[in-house]
Amino acid sequence: MTAPTRTGPSPSGGGPTASPDLDDLTASIGDRIRAERLHRGWSQAHLGTRAGLTKKHVGAIESGHTTLPVVRLAQLCHGLGMSMSDLLSDQWVMPERKVPQLLTPRQVQILTEARTGAPLSQIAVRVGMPRESVSARMSEVYRLLGVADLPRGRREAAIRAAEERGLLEPAVLDDAA
Structure with missing residues (x-):
């Protein structure tokens, strides 16, 4: 028996395409969430509070150590003040990290x-x-x-x-x- 293949158009317009590596996808989304958080100068705890998640959960998502249900992704995007489509877009560009001068x-x-x-x-x-x-x-x-x-x-x-x-x-x- 062969492994299931996702059907649908391929980028070249031909037959079926292979499913993406879910571990890589999870890690990539975690990296994007971390980059957006750091760009804002926030801690994991601060994003967690804004998103209704714990710091530990945010850390696990950012490091790619946990699966990311759509509900959690929606919570994190809401906490970041951005849409899921913007975060997941092929047009997304890693923002420069802000270093707020909070302290004297x-x-x-x-x-x-x-x-x-x-x-x-x-x-x-x-x-x-x-x-x-x-x-x-x-x-x-x-x-x-x-x-x-x-x-x-x-x-x-x-x-x-x-x-x-x-x-x-x-x-x-x-x-x-």
Whole structure:
């Protein structure tokens, strides 16, 4: 028995055409969704909130690790503010990634220090500010990066969100240690 072949016109106008590789198609759609999200400067959590999905689900879709029902695709396109036909079009072009300048240089400095895991009192000494001012700036950073609603781990979430948006260079791990 032979594998089923999708019938219909081929690009050359002749007989049947082979079905597309569904894994490649899923990965391509995930790549397009990621590109559109990054173009807007959004985190996966932010797109998930807009689309009514979890951050984990958005991540799985973007990485091509899950099938994408039409309903989920419609939710994501609605969250992105674009039509499914635009996202799936052969005319779609990868947008340039926007790097929003959400944070002031002082906020970036504080967030960079926060990446070390030091307590606020040490960060305050390092940046030459009162602890209360550092705390207030960190709260503002959480709000600007869309992680203020998270109950725990906001520092790590803020650092990840800032790295995703190109506001902080990703941390470099020292392999020599």
